[in-house]
Amino acid sequence: MSISKEITKLEPFIRILNDELNIGLPGFEAQKLMSPSSREQALLKSDPSKARDSSVLLLFYPKxxxxxLPFIKRTTGNTNHSGQMSFPGGKYEESDANRTITAIRETNEELGVECEKINILGFLTELYIPVSNFMVLPVLAYSDERPSFTLSEFEVEELIEMPLTELLQKDNISEFIINKNGHRIAAPFFHAKGHKIWGATAMILSELREILLRAALI
Known part of the structure; x- marks a missing residue:
């Protein structure tokens, strides 16, 4: 896969991405390219109309x-997503003016990124997560420089910083099999320095990847 030089520099990348967002989003068809095989069955047992609002932040920065893009490996605990790879983000709180503020606040709490250094670009398509009953809004943002990260010991076990040119290449996508409650689940994933990015996070990344493919950036 050829890589456009515009994907390595912040200013042209932001300009092109803004243009693509104005054209429109690929939506569910792009998300489902990285959907686990269990998702359709899980959706049949769920009611997205009763979902809790949440958001995540896709923060682009030069390094x-x-x-x-930064990803976090969540600490091991009792939540549905403990130990998994994800974007920074979390549940909407009543004190948040909107879900953009939620994404910024959570990124500050989890990674210590200064709020005023987060510049909002736009949004990707909302994604419902049946296992946790969250409706997730992916928020796109950038920082002019690499943030100074301070990890939350309670929420974040590890920070993984992935260059876009490596993350979104076709040969960086694989599939693994999970056996859960007697069911065999095929899960596509992105490689990330020895970790697997799969599930909702991979589905969000899949839409971003389709946008960058459409723009001939990758």
Whole structure:
């Protein structure tokens, strides 16, 4: 896969991404390219109309001549997503003016990124997560420089910084099998420095990838 030089520099990347967002979003068809095989069955047993609002932040920033996205490995606990790879983000609180504020607040709490250094670009398509009953709004943003990260010991076990040129290449996508409650689940995933990015996070990334493919950036 050829890589456009515009995907490595912040200013042209932001300009092109803004243009693509104005054209419209690929939506569910792009998300489902990275959907686990169990999702359709899970949706049949769920009611998205009763979902809790939440959001995540896709924060682009330059590092070592490449644009990166930060991911967190969540600490192991009793939540549905403990130990998994995800974007920073979380549940909407009544004190939040909107879900954009939720994404910024959660990124500050989990990664210590200063709120005023987060510049909002736009949004991807909402995604319902049956296992946790969340309706997730992916918020796109950028920082002019690599943030100074301070990890929340309670919520974040590890920070993984991935260059876009590596993350979104076709040969960085694989599939693994999960056996859960006697069911065999096929789950596509993105490789991320020894970790697997799958599930809702991979579905969100899939829509971003389709937008960048449409723009001939990858």
């Amino acid at each position: 070592e001549g490449q644009l990166h």
